[in-house]
Amino acid sequence: MAEDKHIEITEKCLDESIDAFFKSAPPLQDLDNITKKLENFVAQHSVHSESQNTKKVVCVTSGGTTVPLERRCVRYIDNFSSGHRGASSTEYFLKAGYMVIFLHRRGTAQPFCRFLPENPILECFEPSDDSGIQVCSPYAEAVKSAIQEHKSAVNSGYFLQLDFTTLFEYLQILQVITLAINRLGAYGMFYLAAAVSDFYVPWDSMTEHKIQSGPGGLAMQLAPVPKMLTLLRKRWAPVAFCVSFKLETDIDILLKKAESARRKYGVHAVVANELSTRKEKVIVVTDQSQTVIEKKGVGMDVEEPLIDFLIKEHAAYTFHQSHFVAKTSEL
Amino acid sequence: MAEDKHIEITEKCLDESIDAFFKSAPPLQDLDNITKKLENFVAQHSVHSESQNTKKVVCVTSGGTTVPLERRCVRYIDNFSSGHRGASSTEYFLKAGYMVIFLHRRGTAQPFCRFLPENPILECFEPSDDSGIQVCSPYAEAVKSAIQEHKSAVNSGYFLQLDFTTLFEYLQILQVITLAINRLGAYGMFYLAAAVSDFYVPWDSMTEHKIQSGPGGLAMQLAPVPKMLTLLRKRWAPVAFCVSFKLETDIDILLKKAESARRKYGVHAVVANELSTRKEKVIVVTDQSQTVIEKKGVGMDVEEPLIDFLIKEHAAYTFHQSHFVAKTSEL
Structure with a gap:
């Protein structure tokens, strides 16, 4: 009871600080346009939702945010x-048949x-003769x-590009995306690879000046x-199935922080990566396991086995949600 | 006498803080390579230095520096x-027959x-048929x-591109460039358009981590x-002829700061620009005058009349140096 109250108060504080953040943020210039694009994009999902191979939709965030002084x-x-992680992951999601919303920092990969x-x-x-x-050969x-x-x-219509520069833009656009993806239930996924301030x-x-x-x-x-x-x-x-990232330069605190983030935010998986080895190896932390994922060879991407792993986790999650959760609610 | 002593002490402090800056900076990876490129580049100037139309060499700095935390x-x-100012200015310097060292932030214009x-x-x-x-039409x-x-x-050999990201890289490369340009006497010019932290x-x-x-x-x-x-x-x-830049968002303090910078650093000209109008108008502050320079029309660059103006100032300076200074030293 006392604990419940504590959670309630903490959430209230968070709500207030988030409200203050959004209220004070400079309003997004093309919010209407972005909302419309997202509606049209997500509407395509429903075209497929009656068929056997229901399309899944992932929002991949990529690149770093800026904070104006x-x-x-x-x-x-x-x-x-x-932005290489987000760009290559987007390729593998598209190859696997996902619809991808690629929310990336302007100018990145x-x-x-x-x-x-x-x-x-x-x-x-x-110049040619x-x-x-x-093209140079x-x-x-x-x-x-x-x-x-x-x-x-x-042209396939399964790839939507949205961009940001500042933290204010990033968080406002992400919020609009979450509302669109929420309609897809467990078929929606977040792959939050952006480096957020x-x-x-x-x-x-x-200061003004x-x-x-x-x-x-x-x-x-x-x-x-x-x-x-x-x-x-x-x-x-x-x-929605939610994957977040943890980047540290100090390997000693990386896994501890990844596990703590998983619990704190209740995400389904945390991809833990260490700055110097992040292109070769990551560790995926879920409530079941810590899985080391390495690239398969020279010239290969670590994102290939990573996305493969996460897609299987997402499939298991979707199956679980549609069967067990549905059954529980019937009881 | 007391003032001389004050200047001496101030310079000593500056020397010490600059020494400390360079000593503590991470060493430049490809310093040897950069020095060699610069030597070869400047050596071309001497090919022309006997002819009537002696080539002038300008170092254009462009883009912003980063400061790692x-x-x-x-x-x-x-x-x-x-980096648009530096990029377009480089074009006009090249068109006017200058040799240009373009020291720019990686990824800018x-x-x-x-x-x-x-x-x-x-x-x-x-994709084509x-x-x-x-190319899209x-x-x-x-x-x-x-x-x-x-x-x-x-291919002309009159255009050398060098790049930087951090403040540490920028200042170390700039120092090497100054030593190369110094050999050209008054034929050398600095056009310091980079936004330096x-x-x-x-x-x-x-902090390490x-x-x-x-x-x-x-x-x-x-x-x-x-x-x-x-x-x-x-x-x-x-x-060398030296042009620095002053960017402010507050027009009220801009000219005061430009004039104060001109005196303090002893540069030959300060280009004063205000953030919101910088693409249409600049004011060049010299010891003789404050000259408003505006672009000539829609679709034109303010850099065209700006470089034209500065090249004339540089020509007058070179003429003065070679005639009057030479004569004074003969006395």
């Missing part, structure tokens, strides 16, 4: 993330383009397949970002 | 800059590519000229970045 933003804190150099337009092309342009295949596969994914400067307390430099340096006070994951799991999309 | 960097503070969309490889190309790829001319003009600049976390006091989040938020103490511009002007390349 000034309202007319000159300086900001950024979280390092190339795109699916099917991972094998191109950093600046493909200047590095992969050259007939005063046109041509070592990149011929990579450029062709990047453009063809990306376009084919977009833990600290921010509340819009209310942010560029911070002036003084001889003594700069003292900054950042507020903790309210933990939206709790709300996502408990209210926004409580039945 | 952790050694194994997950979070960093970034300075907003698309490239000369000749300014009219392409953000993600040109996916937005400008499409013969299962190859082709609205971009046909922009893509062709971007690739041709960029390649032609690189005013504050940083000294490497020594930086990812900063852990706590319920109470995060207090950060940043140190002021030592003002390298003083050293650049007084020691590293004292005869």
